[in-house]
Amino acid sequence: MKQPAAIPGGCGEVEWEPHRTAEDDAGMGFKPFTIEVPAEILDDLRSRLARTRWPEPLPYPGWAAGADISYLKELVTYWMAGFDWRAQEWYLNSFAQFTADIDGQRVHFVHLRGRGPGPFPLVLTHGWPGSFAELLKLAPLLTDPAAHGGDERDSFDVVIPSLPGFAFSAPPSAPGAATARRWADLWARLMTECLGYRRFGAQGQDIGAAVSIALAAGHPGVVAGIHLPGVVAFPPAGQSVSAEGQEFLARQQQWRDTEGGYAHLQATRPQTLAAGLADSPTGLAAWIVEKFRAWSDCEGDVERRFSKDELLTTVTLYWATGTIGSSFLFYHDSQLDRGPRPGRIEVPVGVALFPKENPVTGPREWAEAAYNITRWTQMPRGGHFPAAEEPQLLAAELREFFRPLR
Numbered sequence: 001m002k003q004p005a006a007i008p009g010g011c012g013e014v015e016w017e018p019h020r021t022a023e024d025d026a027g028m029g030f031k032p033f034t035i036e037v038p039a040e041i042l043d044d045l046r047s048r049l050a051r052t053r054w055p056e057p058l059p060y061p062g063w064a065a066g067a068d069i070s071y072l073k074e075l076v077t078y079w080m081a082g083f084d085w086r087a088q089e090w091y092l093n094s095f096a097q098f099t100a101d102i103d104g105q106r107v108h109f110v111h112l113r114g115r116g117p118g119p120f121p122l123v124l125t126h127g128w129p130g131s132f133a134e135l136l137k138l139a140p141l142l143t144d145p146a147a148h149g150g151d152e153r154d155s156f157d158v159v160i161p162s163l164p165g166f167a168f169s170a171p172p173s174a175p176g177a178a179t180a181r182r183w184a185d186l187w188a189r190l191m192t193e194c195l196g197y198r199r200f201g202a203q204g205q206d207i208g209a210a211v212s213i214a215l216a217a218g219h220p221g222v223v224a225g226i227h228l229p230g231v232v233a234f235p236p237a238g239q240s241v242s243a244e245g246q247e248f249l250a251r252q253q254q255w256r257d258t259e260g261g262y263a264h265l266q267a268t269r270p271q272t273l274a275a276g277l278a279d280s281p282t283g284l285a286a287w288i289v290e291k292f293r294a295w296s297d298c299e300g301d302v303e304r305r306f307s308k309d310e311l312l313t314t315v316t317l318y319w320a321t322g323t324i325g326s327s328f329l330f331y332h333d334s335q336l337d338r339g340p341r342p343g344r345i346e347v348p349v350g351v352a353l354f355p356k357e358n359p360v361t362g363p364r365e366w367a368e369a370a371y372n373i374t375r376w377t378q379m380p381r382g383g384h385f386p387a388a389e390e391p392q393l394l395a396a397e398l399r400e401f402f403r404p405l406r
Contacts, residue, residue, distance in 0.1 A: 116155030127206020165326030217342030274325025356383035
């Protein structure tokens with residue numbers, strides 16, 4: 001990948017500039033980060049795909065026992081002969097990207113200036129098996145609301161970092177470093193020291209939700225509010241569990257029994273799993289795409305929500321950067337985190353419950369015991385990837401939630 005020149009900044013060497021014109025780059029004397037996957041990596045990828053050793057299908061139809069082999073063959077054929085990575089790379093590079101070195105941790109991020117009076121800073125954090133690319137449909141709706149049916153006074157400055165060990169952010173180098181608390185500290189420094197924001201909001205999904213909660217817990221002086229697609233909360237101590245709570249716990253356990261094997265394996269044997277997926281692009285696609293189908297509001301047809309190009313852009317980012325193993329570290333290291341647990345989150349918290357999201361959020365009364373809930377919205381559709389599945393709905397929700405916090 002082509003590396004831009006660095007300039008001194010508030011958090012080590014910072015590669016940052018909010019505009020993408022040639023005149024600005026020439027005048028400032030540095031270049032933003034540009035994705036440019038070497039041709040030899042793409043050639044090797046196609047060669048490996050062509051030599052895939054396919055398993056015999058198990059005696060179960062479709063996706064009943066995991067990835068549908070017939071669909072996977074169709075996807076791999078397209079990956080070899082129809083998918084244009086350079087076109088996707090051009091699209092990704094149309095969003096201003098930079099890197100910052102924060103205490104030796106290289107953080108890759110997108111930074112987009114809002115178009116409107118006084119844009120409000122907002123950091124968006126992806127989860128697994130996503131990437132920063134998952135949030136790019138949402139970003140223009142936030143930076144330029146007037147161009148998308150909204151009010152220019154609701155504009156945001158949007159920052160989208162890649163989690164450490166994902167895409168172009170370096171993997172954590174120390175054991176136990178891949179935790180929400182440590183990453184929240186990185187985000188706080190990125191937003192305040194590197195980008196100069198005194199106050200900002202946060203939104204995240206999956207791992208990104210955990211990081212946003214840790215931001216609110218550890219940095220309440222600079223975090224104005226957080227917005228989440230769900231919150232982990234437990235029955236208040238000493239109280240009986242209502243019928244609603246019992247139904248939720250049963251549904252959550254059923255989901256863990258049928259869908260939770262991936263998390264246990266990534267938490268307990270990440271290196272073993274990485275050895276296979278880092279060697280086989282077909283295996284990598286099976287592991288990731290199966291989750292996009294199972295966790296989205298797609299009624300069993302993954303391409304109702306995600307095109308082949310969108311799916312393969314995500315998978316190719318993991319492949320080209322060799323980060324599938326390091327993306328598992330959060331699952332492993334979170335078990336080892338012995339840091340202090342946060343008390344009640346007092347900064348304002350908005351929750352948007354998408355109907356096909358994985359079951360993490362119990363009754364509202366549980367959430368209100370642990371979080372300062374100021375907005376609680378039942379969304380009409382969407383799943384685990386709301387920024388990619390329902391960007392218009394999520395953008396409208398974020399405008400509403402953050403409007404009184406600006």
